[in-house]
Amino acid sequence: MIKIGILGCGTIGGGVIRLLESKGVEIQQKMDNQIEIKKVLARTPDKARAIGVPEEKITQDPDDIINDPEIQIVVELIGGIDTAKDFISRAIKAGKNVVTANKDLIARHGNELYKLANEKNIDLYYEASVGGGIPIIMPMRRTLAGNSILSMIGILNGTTNYMLTRMSKEGMSYDAVLKEAQDLGFAEQDPTSDVDGLDAGRKITILAKLAFNADVSDLDVRCEGIRGVRQRDIVLAKDLGYTIKLLAVAKDKEEGIELGVYPSFIPERHPLAAVSDAYNALYVTGDAVGDVMLYGLGAGAMPTASSVVGDIMQIARHIKAESTGIGNDLRVFDKQVLPAEKTVYSYYVCMTVDDKPNVLSAIAKGFGDHNVSIQSVVQKHTTDNWAELVLITHDVEKKDIDAALKTIGELPEVGRVDNVLRVMNDL
Amino acid sequence: MIKIGILGCGTIGGGVIRLLESKGVEIQQKMDNQIEIKKVLARTPDKARAIGVPEEKITQDPDDIINDPEIQIVVELIGGIDTAKDFISRAIKAGKNVVTANKDLIARHGNELYKLANEKNIDLYYEASVGGGIPIIMPMRRTLAGNSILSMIGILNGTTNYMLTRMSKEGMSYDAVLKEAQDLGFAEQDPTSDVDGLDAGRKITILAKLAFNADVSDLDVRCEGIRGVRQRDIVLAKDLGYTIKLLAVAKDKEEGIELGVYPSFIPERHPLAAVSDAYNALYVTGDAVGDVMLYGLGAGAMPTASSVVGDIMQIARHIKAESTGIGNDLRVFDKQVLPAEKTVYSYYVCMTVDDKPNVLSAIAKGFGDHNVSIQSVVQKHTTDNWAELVLITHDVEKKDIDAALKTIGELPEVGRVDNVLRVMNDL
Numbered sequence: 083m084i085k086i087g088i089l090g091c092g093t094i095g096g097g098v099i100r101l102l103e104s105k106g107v108e109i110q111q112k113m114d115n116q117i118e119i120k121k122v123l124a125r126t127p128d129k130a131r132a133i134g135v136p137e138e139k140i141t142q143d144p145d146d147i148i149n150d151p152e153i154q155i156v157v158e159l160i161g162g163i164d165t166a167k168d169f170i171s172r173a174i175k176a177g178k179n180v181v182t183a184n185k186d187l188i189a190r191h192g193n194e195l196y197k198l199a200n201e202k203n204i205d206l207y208y209e210a211s212v213g214g215g216i217p218i219i220m221p222m223r224r225t226l227a228g229n230s231i232l233s234m235i236g237i238l239n240g241t242t243n244y245m246l247t248r249m250s251k252e253g254m255s256y257d258a259v260l261k262e263a264q265d266l267g268f269a270e271q272d273p274t275s276d277v278d279g280l281d282a283g284r285k286i287t288i289l290a291k292l293a294f295n296a297d298v299s300d301l302d303v304r305c306e307g308i309r310g311v312r313q314r315d316i317v318l319a320k321d322l323g324y325t326i327k328l329l330a331v332a333k334d335k336e337e338g339i340e341l342g343v344y345p346s347f348i349p350e351r352h353p354l355a356a357v358s359d360a361y362n363a364l365y366v367t368g369d370a371v372g373d374v375m376l377y378g379l380g381a382g383a384m385p386t387a388s389s390v391v392g393d394i395m396q397i398a399r400h401i402k403a404e405s406t407g408i409g410n411d412l413r414v415f416d417k418q419v420l421p422a423e424k425t426v427y428s429y430y431v432c433m434t435v436d437d438k439p440n441v442l443s444a445i446a447k448g449f450g451d452h453n454v455s456i457q458s459v460v461q462k463h464t465t466d467n468w469a470e471l472v473l474i475t476h477d478v479e480k481k482d483i484d485a486a487l488k489t490i491g492e493l494p495e496v497g498r499v500d501n502v503l504r505v506m507n508d509l
Numbered sequence: 510m511i512k513i514g515i516l517g518c519g520t521i522g523g524g525v526i527r528l529l530e531s532k533g534v535e536i537q538q539k540m541d542n543q544i545e546i547k548k549v550l551a552r553t554p555d556k557a558r559a560i561g562v563p564e565e566k567i568t569q570d571p572d573d574i575i576n577d578p579e580i581q582i583v584v585e586l587i588g589g590i591d592t593a594k595d596f597i598s599r600a601i602k603a604g605k606n607v608v609t610a611n612k613d614l615i616a617r618h619g620n621e622l623y624k625l626a627n628e629k630n631i632d633l634y635y636e637a638s639v640g641g642g643i644p645i646i647m648p649m650r651r652t653l654a655g656n657s658i659l660s661m662i663g664i665l666n667g668t669t670n671y672m673l674t675r676m677s678k679e680g681m682s683y684d685a686v687l688k689e690a691q692d693l694g695f696a697e698q699d700p701t702s703d704v705d706g707l708d709a710g711r712k713i714t715i716l717a718k719l720a721f722n723a724d725v726s727d728l729d730v731r732c733e734g735i736r737g738v739r740q741r742d743i744v745l746a747k748d749l750g751y752t753i754k755l756l757a758v759a760k761d762k763e764e765g766i767e768l769g770v771y772p773s774f775i776p777e778r779h780p781l782a783a784v785s786d787a788y789n790a791l792y793v794t795g796d797a798v799g800d801v802m803l804y805g806l807g808a809g810a811m812p813t814a815s816s817v818v819g820d821i822m823q824i825a826r827h828i829k830a831e832s833t834g835i836g837n838d839l840r841v842f843d844k845q846v847l848p849a850e851k852t853v854y855s856y857y858v859c860m861t862v863d864d865k866p867n868v869l870s871a872i873a874k875g876f877g878d879h880n881v882s883i884q885s886v887v888q889k890h891t892t893d894n895w896a897e898l899v900l901i902t903h904d905v906e907k908k909d910i911d912a913a914l915k916t917i918g919e920l921p922e923v924g925r926v927d928n929v930l931r932v933m934n935d936l
Contacts, residue, residue, distance in 0.1 A: 101655055101797055111840045112654060209652055215798035217652035221644030225636055227539060228528055228818030353804060356783040363802075370528055371642035371815035374805035375790075377780060378798065388798035391655030403832035413538045 087147030090159035091124035097383030183210035189284035189300035203407035207393035215385025216378035229368030231293035240360035241276040278307035279343035286330035338420035423481035434497040437469040452486035514574030517586035518551035524810030610637035616711035616727040630834035634820035642812025643805035656795030658720035667787035668703040705734035706770035713757035765847035850908035861924040864896040879913035
């Protein structure tokens with residue numbers, strides 16, 4: 083019998099409690115051991131009562147869990163950074179194993195907590211912090227352990243993927259689809275964390291720590307969100323054989339680690355292009371395994387609970403075998419994050435220009451003077467002597483594309499640069 | 510230091526040896542432990558020499574590995590059933606942990622070997638036996654352990670997926686694409702195991718054992734291959750919004766387990782439809798997690814070696830913590846395999862019929878009399894007073910569709926039934 087304490091009884095906490103209760107018999111058969119929820123920390127006790135937690139198990143004092151010598155696994159589901167960090171640190175110091183779904187905390191302070199966990203020889207598991215129910219952390223840590231991970235590209239935020247899917251399939255504007263997502267409860271009233279790429283940035287940080295053993299935090303990630311994606315960009319992307327997705331990118335390069343979240347063109351034939359609606363996916367490239375994709379629901383009470391319960395069961399096995407802490411990675415490398423200006427991508431540039439014969443040569447010269455070579459150009463005629471010019475560059479350093487766009491923006495023939503987005507060709 | 514012995518030095522064995530050698534430092538850093546290859550069983554010693562295995566490590570006597578008290582992990586990569594079973598059984602009885610990539614053996618005798626492994630409290634790992642480098646076994650066993658797995662649908666054979674992709678994209682015939690695959694070395698000179706679905710059947714058997722804890726073997730799987738898939742079927746499928754894939758299916762139903770491999774229509778918008786060329790994928794539905802897809806290269810020396818090395822590293826951790834055997838599932842349920850006639854699918858039927866007004870009603874009556882209701886019908890005119898009739902049924906039991914097709918085949922208006930394929934609509 084393994085006794086656990088659950089900190090937090092909101093949506094995810096409720097899901098975990100329901101799953102553990104409904105699967106009690108199966109779990110016992112699978113493991114030859116029982117998992118008992120001894121205490122649940124509920125800020126609002128009525129919520130715990132509503133899902134059937136018995137009165138004697140409900141507490142409002144975290145110390146009832148952290149200091150209970152019988153509790154061997156603490157499950158942190160309160161979210162946020164400071165309080166959760168305090169609770170988890172104290173639980174680890176008290177010798178308890180920890181399961182958390184807290185991406186904000188692990189992205190910001192993961193390595194500090196991993197170090198603490200190593201010192202105390204306990205398990206700190208966080209499968210649910212990235213990709214909800216999708217098996218990602220465990221496969222990366224275990225099955226792919228013989229690989230050097232070269233790159234990871236993920237669709238790691240369900241809200242923005244839902245929004246981009248609607249914009250693509252229904253021809254809706256960004257504003258209309260945001261309002262719809264908010265009305266349906268898919269997007270927060272303050273959507274910053276989703277639409278500005280911060281949530282995806284936290285998840286790719288956790289993966290970069292894990293895959294590259296790098297000491298990075300979410301503050302190292304360059305996050306560009308989807309606020310600037312126009313319906314017109316989506317239409318132009320389609321014409322060129324691409325889909326626009328919000329991609330979280332981590333690459334382990336000799337010059338440093340590239341960490342970013344960017345709304346990007348991705349070829350329609352790529353498996354990530356088929357990841358629609360609220361689904362998430364991570365596309366991993368390892369030096370031995372080649373390309374692997376892990377796909378599923380990145381949020382929701384029961385998918386997230388599935389990952390939390392998987393972690394609890396795994397730790398319960400380790401407790402029984404007195405082998406907690408065996409899976410912990412022991413090394414952290416001091417790797418640099420690549421400066422933004424040195425990152426290399428291909429770019430889509432849409433601009434409004436004079437509809438005159440000499441324009442293209444002036445623009446081509448502006449790019450060429452800054453080492454930016456052009457892969458393709460399409461000119462679409464619009465009205466009033468203005469034309470829409472759409473071009474895709476070859477791979478260039480960011481400092482070069484930035485300098486080129488500055489020069490070109492100042493040309494008298496160029497009305498305005500409408501949008502610039504990265505193009506992921508070499509996936 | 511963990512010493513291992515490798516049985517077999519062919520393509521996969523060579524890949525494993527190369528990967529372990531090239532990643533020695535990284536593995537040591539990750540685990541704070543070393544893995545040393547002590548002996549390699551090579552039927553052709555020159556092969557082992559060619560990849561740099563030192564002379565003193567090469568043996569032609571399996572007992573040099575199985576009976577070496579220093580060797581703690583035996584890696585079986587010789588393939589086939591009887592000899593491999595003998596070697597693995599003896600290794601387990603000698604107290605050694607085992608890693609195998611042998612799908613034929615695990616599909617046929619897995620439960621017997623698992624039982625033996627449980628008795629001796631050792632790890633028997635087989636990640637590479639299904640889906641090559643794709644993390645499948647470990648995520649199912651661990652991350653998704655809190656779920657009841659409801660169904661699994663996989664593209665588990667790279668050769669046939671490559672062939673169907675070429676037939677679909679290039680308009681090639683089955684015969685032409687098989688010859689091409691054979692010339693390129695993707696298909697064997699005797700392609701039976703691939704094109705008749707046997708290879709995919711073995712893999713779905715292993716997954717059904719794991720996910721449903723069922724005592725099944727590959728002999729329980731209904732395998733229908735792709736020999737009968739015509740270029741015309743692929744064209745008609747596209748017209749109707751489908752792609753044809755060879756799908757391995759396992760469902761845990763109240764009435765019994767459904768286990769089969771079928772060339773099937775799958776909606777173009779489904780993620781499995783985007784799995785092209787030699788890639789494999791498994792689409793799993795769990796009661797908590799919902800839908801998850803695991804995608805990657807299902808074969809090849811290095812992808813397969815990636816999974817084998819992941820297993821070796823995991824076992825090495827267990828050996829160090831003296832906790833081998835902790836992850837073994839302990840239960841096997843006595844579940845029935847659903848008889849073929851009781852399986853329920855929707856079907857595509859293509860037939861050549863008289864081009865006369867009364868034909869459709871006669872055919873519709875033939876289906877209706879056997880409880881088969883029609884979802885859609887398209888009639889295409891061809892030549893010489895014959896028309897091509899393409900219809901898709903609603904879900905029906907196999908005994909009903911078989912009876913209906915028998916009746917219809919005997920109608921004077923029906924020239925012939927050209928093809929019948931399952932349609933996977935409710936994914």
